[in-house]
Every structure is written in C-alpha cells, then in structure tokens.
Amino acid sequence: MQILRERRGMSRVVLAGLLGRSPDWVKQVEKGRIHAPGIDVVLGIAEALRVRNLADLTGRPDMHVDLFVGPGHPRLDAVRAAVDTLPFTTRTQAPPPEHLRARLARAWTARHSSPNHRQALGELLPNLIRDAQLAAQQAEQPSQWRATQAVLAEVYSLAQFFLAYQPDAALLWRVAERSMMAAQQSDDPHAIGVSAWLLAQAHRDSGPRHLDSADSVTRETLAYLEPLLPDATNDVLAIAGALQVEAGHTAARRGQAGDAWRYWDTARQMADRLPDDYFHPVTSFSQAVMGAHAVTVAVELHSGPESVRQAARADAATIPSRPRRARHRIEEARGYQLDGQPDVALATLAQAHEAAPETIRYNGYARRIILEETESRVTTRRRRAADLAVRVGMLAA
Numbered sequence: 229m230q231i232l233r234e235r236r237g238m239s240r241v242v243l244a245g246l247l248g249r250s251p252d253w254v255k256q257v258e259k260g261r262i263h264a265p266g267i268d269v270v271l272g273i274a275e276a277l278r279v280r281n282l283a284d285l286t287g288r289p290d291m292h293v294d295l296f297v298g299p300g301h302p303r304l305d306a307v308r309a310a311v312d313t314l315p316f317t318t319r320t321q322a323p324p325p326e327h328l329r330a331r332l333a334r335a336w337t338a339r340h341s342s343p344n345h346r347q348a349l350g351e352l353l354p355n356l357i358r359d360a361q362l363a364a365q366q367a368e369q370p371s372q373w374r375a376t377q378a379v380l381a382e383v384y385s386l387a388q389f390f391l392a393y394q395p396d397a398a399l400l401w402r403v404a405e406r407s408m409m410a411a412q413q414s415d416d417p418h419a420i421g422v423s424a425w426l427l428a429q430a431h432r433d434s435g436p437r438h439l440d441s442a443d444s445v446t447r448e449t450l451a452y453l454e455p456l457l458p459d460a461t462n463d464v465l466a467i468a469g470a471l472q473v474e475a476g477h478t479a480a481r482r483g484q485a486g487d488a489w490r491y492w493d494t495a496r497q498m499a500d501r502l503p504d505d506y507f508h509p510v511t512s513f514s515q516a517v518m519g520a521h522a523v524t525v526a527v528e529l530h531s532g533p534e535s536v537r538q539a540a541r542a543d544a545a546t547i548p549s550r551p552r553r554a555r556h557r558i559e560e561a562r563g564y565q566l567d568g569q570p571d572v573a574l575a576t577l578a579q580a581h582e583a584a585p586e587t588i589r590y591n592g593y594a595r596r597i598i599l600e601e602t603e604s605r606v607t608t609r610r611r612r613a614a615d616l617a618v619r620v621g622m623l624a625a
Contacts, residue, residue, distance in 0.1 A: 300395050301346050301390070303390075311403060314361060315361050328363060328376075332382055335349065338352065340512075342551075344585060345389070356383055357387065360376070364376040385407050385423060388403055391403060418467055420453075446471050449471055450472070466502060467508065467511065469502075470495075473521050475487075480528035485529050488529065496518050499515045517547055523538045524559045532568065550583050551584045558576075558594045562597070570609060574612050602617055
C-alpha cells in the first residue's frame with residue numbers, strides 16, 4: 229500500500245481523504261500496526277490507488293481480480309437487472325422501432341442537457357433496454373430485424389455512458405460487447421462506428437495492456453468506414469472523425485506526440501466538413517469540440533505549457549453538452565495542474581461543477597486535484613479546495 233501510494237506521488241492525507249479515513253489510520257495500516265482491513269476496505273484502497281489487479285495490492289498472485297474505478301450510482305442495480313433479464317418468455321408486444329428511436333433521441337437530449345446525466349439516464353434506461361431487447365427478439369422481416377439491431381446497439385451505447393467509472397467492470401464489458409454485436413448485425417455504418425468508438429474507450433481505460441486492442445478497434449473500423457466517407461451523411465462522417473480523435477488520445481497516452489497530433493489534425497479536417505452548428509448526439513463530435521480534444525491530447529502527453537496554450541484557444545461555452553463541457557473543464561484543470569497553476573486548476577474545476585456536478589463527482593482526476601490541494605500550505609487555496617470538496621460530496625461539511 230505504501231509503495232503504490234508513493235509511486236503515485238500521493239500523500240497519506242490525500243489517500244485518507246479518498247478512503248474517508250484519517251491520515252493516522254493510513255499510517256497504521258502501512259506500518260502493519262493494525263490488522264489487515266476487510267475486503268470492502270481493501271477494494272476501496274485499490275480504487276483510490278488506481279490498482280487494476282488486486283494482486284498488485286495484496287502481493288498474492290492467486291488473488292487475480294481486475295478492478296474498475298468509481299462509485300456506484302443508486303440506479304446501477306436497476307440498469308443491471310434490465311441488461312441481465314432477457315425477454316424470452318414475456319408475451320408483451322414490443323414497440324415499433326420508430327417509437328424506440330424517438331425515445332432514444334429524447335434520452336440523448338436528456339443526457340446532454342442534464343447537470344446530473346447519470347440520474348437522468350438511470351431513470352430512462354431500464355425500460356428502454358427491455359423494450360429494445362424485446363423489439364429485436366420479435367422482429368420478423370429482415371429489414372425490421374436489422375433496424376431493431378441498430379436501435380439495440382445504440383441503447384447499449386447509451387448505457388455505457390451511465391456505466392462508465394462505476395464499480396461493475398463485467399457489466400460494462402457485457403454491454404459494450406452486446407452493442408458491438410448488435411451493430412454488426414444491423415449492417416448500419418453509423419451504429420457500427422458508435423459501438424466501436426465506445427469499445428475503444430473501454431479498452432483504453434482498462435490500462436496499458438489494452439492499448440493495442442483500442443488501436444485495433446479504431447483502425448479496423450476506420451478502414452471499414454473510409455470507402456463510405458465521400459458520400460457519407462453528417463452522422464457517419466462525425467463518427468469517423470470521433471474515431472480519429474480516439475486514435476489520437478490512445479497515441480498520446482503512449483507518449484507518441486507526432487501520431488497523436490496527426491490524428492487530431494485529421495479529425496479537425498473532418499469536423500470542418502460538417503455544418504457549423506452540427507453536433508453529434510452520441511460522441512459530441514463537432515467543430516466546437518475540437519479545441520477540447522486538443523487540450524486532452526496535450527494533457528495525456530503530460531505537457532503543461534501546451535495544455536495551457538490549447539486551453540486558452542478552446543471555447544468551452546460553444547460546447548452544448550453539459551457533461552461534455554464539464555469534462556473539458558476537468559481536462560483544462562489537469563493542464564493547469566501540470567503547469568504548476570493549482571489556483572487556476574481549482575477555479576476551473578469549480579466551473580466544471582457548475583456545468584455538471586455529477587460529472588466531476590465521478591471523475592478521478594478531478595477528485596485527485598481537489599484532495600491534493602486540501603493539504604496545500606497556502607491557506608486560501610486549502611480553504612478553496614476544501615469548499616469544493618464539500619460541494620462535490622467528497623468531504624463532510
């Protein structure tokens with residue numbers, strides 16, 4: 229525990245805050261002066277230290293358990309039940325694909341407009357998942373079956389936004405794989421692109437060992453979409469651009485600056501082919517979001533000065549999605565922190581909280597910055613961080 233904490237440059241105060249314990253308790257555990265914590269506490273420690281494999285924390289290779297980062301939402305059980313309950317025996321008549329598409333469009337709108345999008349999605353998803361599964365099962369004609377598969381794929385994609393950063397990796401992967409399978413069966417280029425975009429993110433966020441898989445998904449999907457692009461609709465062009473962005477983010481995480489910026493530049497050119505006011509309903513890909521992607525590339529490359537320069541060029545106000553705007557602010561804050569500007573980082577996180585409180589509450593980077601600054605030697609900064617920690621729900625008032 230101490231080795232992992234120090235390797236991440238984390239103080240005992242920060243780890244204690246993440247665990248809801250005292251710094252002295254952390255010290256006592258690290259020094260072996262108290263009994264080993266129970267499994268719930270061990271899992272909390274693993275989460276706080278971003279341990280992907282429980283064996284890395286316990287030192288026991290027989291405890292090979294892959295872990296996922298994030299708190300559980302109150303609606304997680306209901307969404308899980310909807311995913312796991314297949315409608316093989318029900319006699320309920322499924323709604324037509326057009327009806328499901330209308331509900332799905334409203335769900336995406338709720339996701340982008342709500343300050344707490346997981347709560348909004350958690351209320352809509354259970355019935356939407358069940359009805360989409362039922363429609364796919366009851367489809368009789370080949371054309372109707374493909375149409376319902378496209379809807380089902382997108383419903384699962386919507387579910388991934390709810391499940392991200394929550395403590396059920398198996399459920400996230402189950403949904404991601406079902407989305408990809410349904411998209412392939414639909415033979416719909418847009419559905420395939422959206423499912424691949426999210427599958428690549430799932431691989432990348434699973435750690436360094438999965439970066440090759442993320443690259444494989446993006447490369448193969450882009451190769452599939454490329455012949456379609458000269459006559460593509462805006463939505464297909466946008467998902468291809470979003471996949472270029474994903475390839476750039478993965479390259480940046482590898483430290484491959486040239487490749488990362490090359491992918492970003494290709495995506496920017498594709499965004500310029502879209503109408504000025506276009507905004508992709510799933511990925512947020514648009515001209516307005518390219519500045520935000522540039523900030524993320526610079527941050528993933530660990531370049532503080534370049535992150536700040538890109539942040540100055542990006543205009544968050546033009547991003548219509550509240551959770552996407554909040555995520556951009558968090559990326560800006562990471563850049564300011566890298567550049568040695570913690571006060572600006574905290575002010576930027578406050579803007580993220582104003583845009584979408586739930587987004588910052590689930591974001592590990594934001595939580596880390598806030599907790600680090602709650603132990604700052606600068607009194608005003610420490611107070612500002614503590615106040616933000618209370619508002620985010622990380623510390624008691």
